[in-house]
Amino acid sequence: AQSVAQPEDQVNVAEGNPLTVKCTYSVSGNPYLFWYVQYPNRGLQFLLKYITGDNLVKGSYGFEAEFNKSQTSFHLKKPSALVSDSALYFCAVREEASGTYKYIFGTGTRLKVLA
Amino acid sequence: GAVVSQHPSRVICKSGTSVKIECRSLDFQATTMFWYRQFPKQSLMLMATSNEGSKATYEQGVEKDKFLINHASLTLSTLTVTSAHPEDSSFYICSASFGLRGRTEAFFGQGTRLTVV
Numbered sequence: 001a002q003s004v005a006q007p008e009d010q011v012n013v014a015e016g017n018p019l020t021v022k023c024t025y026s027v028s029g030n031p032y033l034f035w036y037v038q039y040p041n042r043g044l045q046f047l048l049k050y051i052t053g054d055n056l057v058k059g060s061y062g063f064e065a066e067f068n069k070s071q072t073s074f075h076l077k078k079p080s081a082l083v084s085d086s087a088l089y090f091c092a093v094r095e096e097a098s099g100t101y102k103y104i105f106g107t108g109t110r111l112k113v114l115a
Numbered sequence: 116g117a118v119v120s121q122h123p124s125r126v127i128c129k130s131g132t133s134v135k136i137e138c139r140s141l142d143f144q145a146t147t148m149f150w151y152r153q154f155p156k157q158s159l160m161l162m163a164t165s166n167e168g169s170k171a172t173y174e175q176g177v178e179k180d181k182f183l184i185n186h187a188s189l190t191l192s193t194l195t196v197t198s199a200h201p202e203d204s205s206f207y208i209c210s211a212s213f214g215l216r217g218r219t220e221a222f223f224g225q226g227t228r229l230t231v232v
Contacts, residue, residue, distance in 0.1 A: 032219050043121065043208050043223035044159075051219055090158065094219060100164065100172070102149065103210075103221055107158045 002027045002095040004074075006106035013081045014114050021076040021109045023091030032094035033074045034103070035065055037087045044090060050074060061085070081113045117143055119211045121224025128199055128231055136194045136227045138209030144189035146214030149221065150182070153206045165192055199231040 003026045013019045025031055032051055036044040048059025055067045065076045076089060091106040118141040128134050138148060147166050151159040163179075165171040165186035173179045181203075183195040192211075196203055206228050212221040 034220055036223070041206075041226065041228065043119075043226045044210070046220050046222065049220050100166075101147070102161060102164055104161075105159045 002093045002104055004091045004093050004106040006091055006109045008109050010110045012112045015083055016080050019078050019081040021089050021111060023074045023106060024072050025074060025093055027093055034092040035076050036090045039087050083113045083115050086111055086113045117222045119222045119224045121209050121227055123227060124225055125228045130200055130231055131198055133195055133197045134199055134229060136207055138192045138224050140190045140211040145211030147212050148186055148192040149210045150184060150194050151208045153208060201231045204229055204231045
């Protein structure tokens with residue numbers, strides 16, 4: 001079964017500093033990896049995805065993620081954090097089997113950007 | 116594009132009553148829809164996967180008679196919590212996707228906060 005792990009429950013970063021939210025994956029075959037962000041009492045918003053191609057994926061709101069096959073990681077990054085980036089971030093993998101599929105989510109990492 | 120609308124955003128109901136939550140894909144045809152439950156400060160727990168015109172596939176431990184899912188069209192899925200009890204209080208989120216062919220990411224509704232009193 002596919003899985004993703006987010007080792008940090010919370011990440012604190014000062015505004016203007018670079019941020020990294022970590023995600024590692026365990027999949028068989030080629031991974032379909034995603035990052036989502038959730039604001040309080042809201043659904044999830046899609047940020048970016050890796051399917052194939054360039055290891056550095058650029059997404060919404062200035063976020064990017066680097067796919068690293070040797071380290072089985074897909075860390076989310078942003079060069080300069082904003083206070084408004086404070087939210088809950090989820091890494092996910094799409095699991096396909098027998099013509100069906102579903103998304104497996106990590107436990108989430110709460111990002112706090114301090115002014 | 117790819118907007119998913121979930122309604123209602125918040126509902127309070129009495130114990131023993133049923134509540135229906137709607138999930139609509141507004142600008143695309145959603146072959147597959149998913150229903151999740153999220154507890155405070157926790158991740159999303161997949162409850163079931165539904166494909167248009169067929170029965171939903173429930174995850175282990177989810178009571179299919181309590182959480183009725185209907186996916187009658189390519190743009191609408193509903194979740195009915197039957198005979199709700201306080202322990203069913205939670206944040207329910209739906210998502211919709213294009214299927215095995217097409218865009219690979221899923222799109223989420225705004226969520227429904229259910230409180231059973």
